[in-house]
Amino acid sequence: MEFSTKSCKNLRIGVDVGGTNTDGVILDPARASEPDKGIIAWHKEPTTADPNVGINNVITSMFKTSNVKPEDIASVTIGTTHFVNAVVERDTTRLSRVAVLRLCGSFSKHAPPCVDWPPDMKSLILGHYALVKGGLEVDGSLISEIDDKDIRAQCTVIKEKGIKSIVINGVFSPIDVLYKQEERAAGIVATEIPNADVVLSKEVANLGFLERENAAILNASILAFARKTIKSFQVPIKRLGLKCPVFITQNDGTILSGDMAARLPIRTFSSGPTNSMRGAAFLVGNEIKETVMVVDIGGTTTDVGLLLANGFPRQQAAYSELSGVRMNFSCPDIKSIGLGGGSIVRKNANQITVGPDSVGYKLLEKAIIFGGDIPTATDHTVVGNPDIAIGDVCLTRDTITRKDVTEYKAVVKKMLEAIIDKMKTSPEDLVVLLVGGGAVIAPDELEGASRVIKPKWSSIANAIGAAMSRVGAIIDTIKSTETKSTKELLAELCEDVIERAVQAGASKDIVEIVEMETLPLQYIANKSRLIVRAVGNIDFSRARDFPISHFLDTVDEPGNKTLEYEKPATKPLDIGEAPASQGLEVEKADIFTYKPTVKERVWYVSETDLEWITIGCYILGTGGGGSPYSSMLRMRGILRAGGIIRVVNPYDLKDDDLVGCGGGAGSPTVGIEKLQGDEMMEAQEELYELFKGGRATAMIALEIGGGNGLQGMILGASTNMNIPTVDGDWMGRAYPTKWQTTPVVFGERSTVFCPAVMCDGNGNVVYMPKATSDLMVEKVFRAGLSQMGSHVGCAEGPITGAETKRWVVEHTISLSWRIGRAVKQARKLNRIDNVAESIIDEIGGKETAKVLFKGKIVGVERTLRMGHIYGEVVIEGTDVSDFNSNKQAEFSGKIKIPFKNENIAALYMKDDGNEDVLAIVPDLISIIDAQNGEAIGTPEYRYGLLVIVLGITASEKWTSTARGIEIGGPKAFGLNDTEYKPLGKFVKPRSVIDEYSEGASAILLNTSHI
Template sequence: MSFYRIGVDVGGTNTDAAILDVQAAHEPTRGVLASHKALTTPDITSGIEAAIVAVLQASKVDRSRILSVAIGTTHFINALIEADARRLDRVAVVRLCGPFTRQMPPFTGFPAEIHRVLDGGAYYLDGGLEVDGRPIAPLDEAQVRQTARAIVASGVRVVALVGVFSPLDHQAMCEEKGKAILQDEAPELAVVCSKHIGPTGFLERENATILNAAILRTGHSVKDGFQRAMERLRLTCPLYLCQNDGTLIDADTAADFPIKTFASGPSNSMSGAAFLAGLDKKYAQTLPVLGRGADSTGKVGRVFDRASLDMSSVGGREEDGEETDEEGEKREEKKGEQLEPQILVVDIGGTTTDVCALLPSGFPRQAPGFVDVAGVRTAFSIPEVVSIGLGGGSKVEVASSCRPDAAAGAVSVGPSSVGHEFVARSRIFGGPTLTATDIVVADGSVQLGDASLVGDIPPETRQAARNEMNRLLETVIDKMKVSTAPVHVLLVGGGSILAAGDIKGVDECIKPPHQGAANAVGAAIGKICGEVDTVEILGGRDEKAVISAACERAIEEAIAKGAAPDDVQIVEVNKMPLQYMSQVTIRIQIRAVGRPAIPIEYPFSSSSSSSSSSSPSPSPSPSPLSLASESSSPSLPSSPSSAPSPPLSPLTPSSLLSPSRPSSPSPYHLQTHDDIKLDEQAEGSKTGVSNASHPTTTPSLGVDIANYRPDVRDGVWYPSDIDLEFISTGCAVLGTGGGGPTYYEYLKSLKALESHGKGRMRIISPASLKDDAVVCLGSWYGSPSVINEKLAAGHEIIDAINMVNQLQNIDRFDGVLADE
């Protein structure tokens, strides 16, 4: 008897849906019964419902046999990009930090418009941890209660609670305790704890927590809209949303942590492509078993051991030293062997082409460093994707129309696109605009629309456009290569018809079945993830035993979120020693994934349709919206399980925000504007600004760098914000920033420049100083992993310089020497 899963992916141009028979994955079609591509509507939810209806009608499956619906959407990030005040709330930031972190206050580095919309005040309280787990200062309950009253008095109802080293707080001493006190004093506050949002790295974790808190209301509104659509479709299975790393999160948890779902599109496409091409079978055969499985007796139990923790084989990394002689000899022996091909996924959509590399685990290669969300620096796990403006709707321009210096007959393809107006504007459908799809239809490669409408395109124009498309693809593919190994490309997406013939530098090009809906397939096959990111002081403990225990915790977390116990595997193990520590200290990052389990309560009953729209197992992360007790919120609507489901009705934009029975009691009742009752997803109701996410930390945008000159007069350089950006980048490239990144020092310099104005900060040559000039030196030392979490108060070096000068009876000095 078959079971089914539905996947939906919402893109800027198209909304894709696919339905899979999970027990037919071994067949050539990989179990894909039907797929559907529709234009994305301004009202996202109605477009999703229409796509699901189409695949249900095409597949004619028994709806009671559908195990889950998984949706990838960009709706949450859109509210941030547009700085739409109707969908965002002001956020009060409460730091548990003792005397530290003042040098860089909350919202540092935010784009000006988003800062203006979100800033709900900053509060510095006692609390926080040292890297070894000792409290910086005990949490002061009276101080926390006073802060709660002050926040309520300011009119703010959402709090981002951020404690120093809170991700290492396994005893719930800081943020959880602070949250409980805040909500006991002010039950109307919704509190988001940073430890549930991101890893160590104070500013990036705080930024992500602020953004998450700002879109909580929108997260719950969108989730409720999705669940109402499922009720209208008579689907009673669990509802999941796709996370940034390609794994799934239940809808209720996603509503509490919407920031984790903002960039799921590329991940869905990459994992879907690997699945359709059958690479998951290959990885299943070659990967070590690091998870739960069945032994020879059939009993399910733990089967991974410490010896099997080969990080290179599970997509991890180990940064603890140079290559040994034995390792070098083995590597030399393998030189003559045939290299394993590097797998690249090329997803050509309607507007852009995304290229990503696959790891041996079958998951996309993750982007290093940090990620900007709406111009705000955060630390999230997302695929490393290179995108170019080439898609099926890309505009094709000929000769001088593409650029003034173009040669006669030259052809330009993209980056501008007709987007969701493809049917109305492309020539094969009677429109006025020549697109990339028109070109491939004109040369007979595909049959689409009316080919007679593009029969007048000259052969030389068609060939020139074809050459330009291939050039763009070859260039972006070359950027993603990491070795000289053969390159195998998985070509997917609705615009994959643009790729014809051989692509230079590609050894094999594969178009898997149903490749046009790879993104929706990726959503349908998404797995559930358990993650551990911790800093451990070994203190005589065996390192492998510590890593093994962390793997156990990751597996348990995945199972608690709803993963099938017999399918969970470790897919990533990262280990990084921390320098300058008195004891051996390592940071361990573990990821375990497994397919969603079939809920025990299957088949799903209509009486539990709403409650079943979340994971069958509770998430270990508490909801940021939960209050101290239900009795403190008498306004909550009752939601008895025996209440009948509302009658099915057509989906309209205004219905998305109308009151409905929530999937579970939610105490999130922030005061809203009257116009919130309108369709906040419709294009016409947006109140944001077009350049809201223009980053303040990249002032060189729009500057003619080739002709830019710094302000140097009489041997003195008066740096501008552009100069500071260039200095920061140069120091990072040359490695003169010591062991840590230059970003934090760059932010401090920008703040100083803004506070004192251009001219007060000066850079001079030592040769220009007088012989009796006094120059001071102040310096930090220690592990960057610690300094970047326990931020400075801002006066430490200044106090040290002043004290030395006082001891030396120096009342003035002429400059400060940078130590690196």
């Protein structure tokens, strides 16, 4: 292609180095609207063992086919799957062992590093860890100062183990601008272990202690290989005389400098699928203005994701996973299967199989049409398509029969239809875009697709996406609102984040703020979490002012064997899946046939039970209660250590049994950073040391909603207590105060929650032996909470079994279990669009619960009053093309949901300015993610989330008396002009113990109290 380069200063080169092919494009973004999309030249060839050779060949070929000169190029942007492949493939030649130093004191001891990793990944990467002094409170004050001697002692151990990659992770380190604990600890490590790779967690990710640490560990493990690989990428750039900046694409469709990518390779892990999807959006332009499925078929794998109407991929939820490792930065929601142009085709017992293994980048030598002896997907496609004339087609047709081709096509069609169906949230058909070099193997029609489109240049969509990447920056911090308003702080942060984007290469004139969020912190005076993100186009007028690629004295040249590797012919892993050869410690149960273990009226909780209960607890949290994730990890640790967790029916208690209660209290934002130590158990021990009325013989959760829903079982299973937990709680949901509980509703005691103890884990204990009312207990503890780090463990004096049977909201652990099972089954069947209906069936049917609304969050406001987060979220009925809903007519218009930590009401916003009450407390109003069926808490509400609003009728323990409605209803939340009207008819949850006990007599036992 001939092209005039006169006055052309903004040409972009995009290169994508995949596991099979290396693709390249030279593109003029100023001509993107023209028929040729501004594509000046492109080239594709097999990836070389030494990737810099392939990059050199691709760029050289493109220069030869056009008259573009090196001086015309403003930037080179490279996307690569090298780093993520090393993790997915568990490649010991490319992954380093890592040591972790936590600056946390006694906190987080029950969730050690890699606690939530697949066992094989943990054993491969984690070489050592230690919990040492350090960490901050949420207000920026010290938990404790770091101890130099302690860190040096750990360095000695790390050196003895031969570990050269070290992660330092401090509690609330992302807001540490004063003490710089991670930086100081890194300085000590650098002195003690020269030439070590030290990764600071605060540089990798934001708030979320475990998830940030996980990301930092993976980053540290891949660091040495990434540095070597990126150096190799720079070799052909220098050799070809390109004097321009070199960028690497990252997960969100924006770019990193080469030096930054060498320090933070984890930010590139999902860039391959993102590049392909962004390239697909570029190729179809304004032709399609709806959500479409992008199917990217390479040489080894097929990646499938949803491309939203805004041109960006659908993202995973607040947390993302890679090979079972949970992290807290956004990644595209992608699923992969082992199908590509190089997939090996076998005939076993007259049955054709395709993949998952592949000849990969050796297609041109291994495939039959190119003189090899391995039948591949490309061979069968060529034989079955007379319009394709490559390689030795005649030879191939002698080897592969027409019947083989017919069966092969049926298998490929079935594989693609299955993965497309798995990604859909509705049975409705949608447009499918086929891209990637292997797209030729896909049929022109697929079940589930309204139409199949293969855009021109689709084979190089990944390179196009890389070339068109933008520049971004994000700030996620906690600020004081004592002297400046939130509006003033956001204005300052917007200026800062725009400047960061400009420093990264964006044009200041067209940088836009694409995300701005304010999250006031519960129980913490004058503190808010602020998140601001900016994105802009590259400023090519400054391109030659950007740092040119940094070269060390010794740069790996082509042929350096340290970079050459044979890609293992392994099956690609779905998210969360471990290799079949190693597997997980606990075999996954069949969720359609699984039965819990109930013996002699005692339910012995398993890991499967725990998973389902956790999902259900968060949904019953009605937006509050905090995420149960860290509590789940602690409870799972008890089970894996051989502990026994028992649940009993409340009506099986003896009247003189003593039922204790305890759990955590504080801000959910603090809870995701300052993970539990022993403060909950310490509170129990302090209580019984001071209180002489007898120890508990069973435990009960204060609230089933959120993280506290699991605390009763954790406390009961502890070695100090070893007692069962009652299948019930004192709320049947989550409420913002301890005062809003059913024992207070019944009012049979002047105070239920005295004596009470509160411990902060730092040695401070508050004991309240008596009070004038439970409301006074609440006020005193809330005041103390703000001075004790907004994170404490609490214990309340035990009550009798007879009282428990009168006051309990029964069978709520069972209800959580059933809700979680419904969500898991809906996901397994790929019918998330009906997940709410499945939950309703488990709760008791349409009389007791209903879908209130389906739509998209279009507004969120939050403010902090008296320690609680007040606010409202506005949800708009979303167009079918965005939401894939076949019931859109039922959910037009907008609703708003006010909340005080938890959701208070669902109000339909009428055109005349009035509002209709769809549901209101004490009935439960839960917002669940329409893409995965799990709960979304009030801190996680953000613009653009597709959600389902679920209403559940409250227990009769709340609604049968005026006092219950007074304490838990509208007036308790300041809605004095609104009367409570039941959403439906309450149906008591079915007891798991009753249903799964051996023999029919167990069921009869429970009828006497109905």
